[in-house]
Every structure is written in C-alpha cells, then in structure tokens.
Amino acid sequence: MTEREKLALLEDMLELDEGDLTVDTVLDDIDEYDSMAKLSLIVLMEDEFDVKLTADVIRGFETVGDIVALMEK
Template sequence: MTEKEKLAMLEETLEMDEGTLAPEMKLENIDEYNSMAKLSLIVMMDDEFGVKLSSAEIKGFKTVEDILAKMN
C-alpha cells in the first residue's frame, strides 16, 4: 500500500476531506483527531491491518507519520 493510499484511508477514518492530511502534520493540531476518532482508528487498524493498538501506543502518536508507520 502506498503512502498516498494510507493517507486516504486515514482521512476516511477521521472523516476528513481527501488530500487534507500530510505525514508531518502534528496530531494535536488536527481537530478531527478527537476521542471518537481514536476509537475509529483502533477499529480500522484491526480490521485492515490486523494491528491491535494499545492505549499506550495511541498516546505515543505525535504525528500522522507515527500512525502511517503502524499501517503495515
């Protein structure tokens, strides 16, 4: 999966417009990255990549890139 595809998937999960996310963006500056979005992220990572995110891993995410790195 290309980085562009991963970004598109993340945008869909966070209910953001296509093309709005970039890897270097800080999560704390993204309004849509709220507590409900984190739950959607947990589901997406599990359903699409079989990755079970822990609470600590989620707290450790600082940038979009940190999330992309887990999407394997």
C-alpha cells in the same frame, strides 16, 4: 498499499478532504482527532492491518506519520 492510500484511509476515517493530511501533520492540530476518532482508529488498524493498538501506543502518536508507520501492507 502506497503512503497516499494509507493517508486516504485516515482522511476518510476523520471525514477530511483528500490531501488534507501528510505524514508530517501533527495529530494535536487536527480538530477531528478526538477521543471517538481514536476508537475508530483502533478498529481501522485492527480490521485493515491486523494491528492491535493499546492506549499507551495511541498516547505515543505525535504525527500522522507515526500511525502510517504501523500500517504495514
């Protein structure tokens, strides 16, 4: 999976337009990245990448790139 495809998965999850996200996008700047979106992220990472996110790991995310780095596929 390319980096763009991984970003597209996150854009789809957050209901953003294609190309809205880059690896440098700061998560705090994304209105849609709220508490419910974090739950969607848990499901996405577990279903697509077999990565189990804990609350501490999610709290540590600063940029979109921090999430993409865990998407190994």
